[in-house]
Structures are given as C-alpha cells and as structure tokens.
Amino acid sequence: MNINTMIRRATTADIGQIINLLHQVNMVHYHIRPDLFKPHTTKYNEQELSQMLTDDNKPIFVFDDGGVLGYAFCQITEVQNNKLLQDAKTLYIDDICVDESARGRHVGKSLFEHVRNYAQTIGCHNITLNVWAGNDAALSFYQNMGMQVQKTTMEIVLC
Secondary structure (H helix, E strand, C coil): CCHHHHEEECCHHHHHHHHHHHHHHHHHHHHHCCCCCCCCCCCCCHHHHHHHCCCCCCCEEEEECCCEEEEEEEEEEEECCCCCCCCEEEEEEEEEEECHHHCCCCHHHHHHHHHHHHHHHCCCCEEEECCCCCCHHHHHHHHHCCCCCCCCCCCCCCC
C-alpha cells in the first residue's frame, strides 16, 4: 500500500484511537513539565473531537494502517487587513503524535509531508507549531522536516 494513501481525514470511528494517542502525547508533556501538565488526561474529549471533525478550519489527519498509528491536528488561520501584518493564511499544527509502537516507521514524516502538501494546496504562506523545551526528539524531528525558529516564548517560574 502506498504510504500516502494511508493518510486521511479522521472520522468519528477514529475517536477512541485518537484519545489513546492524546493520552500518550499528554504524558510526554507531563514528564517534561509536571508543573504545568496534569497526568492521565487528554487535551480534547470525545465530544470536542466529534465537533472538530466537522470543522474544515481544524482538519485532523490520521495515519491508518489497519488502526490509527498517528495524527496531526491542524488549525487554519488567516490574517487580513491587519495594520501591522501582511495578509497570510497559516496552517498551525496544534498537535502531532505517533503511537509509541510505530515510532521509527516514518509515520510522523508521512503525516508532516501530507500536512505540508495540504497547506500548499489550500494556499498557506507557512506552517507553524510549538515545541516544548525539553522535547528534544520533537525539536530534532521538526528541524529535519525543514522547520526553523520563528519566535521564542520565554518564562520565569515564580513559584
């Protein structure tokens, strides 16, 4: 099977498997920043996912190889007639995850390339995402995909 035909828009039938992946990615973030992230929870619940699946401005793509091995949550935003910023359409990758059992099998690379092609097809100027400091594997992956730093968010922890 062609790897590109394994990537498709998510459906309601995928919600259970997506929830499992959301748990995995949450635990990655929890281990990096337990002061910010709660363990054993998910960013979205079944109802929220169900609503997102019908929103063309928030497409969710899944890598399906007889089961969902990865996902990419996307958000399309547009700047128009801003005083400061140029008009531009951006695809923001809100979340991307590859099942722990499928890592090293190019699932993430395939998802990223699919998202990049999709963004080009719909006329996006760029793709953006956030990576938590300490998530070195993700940072390295995105750099290998050709991404570079656009801006840096900084903090000072006070308590």
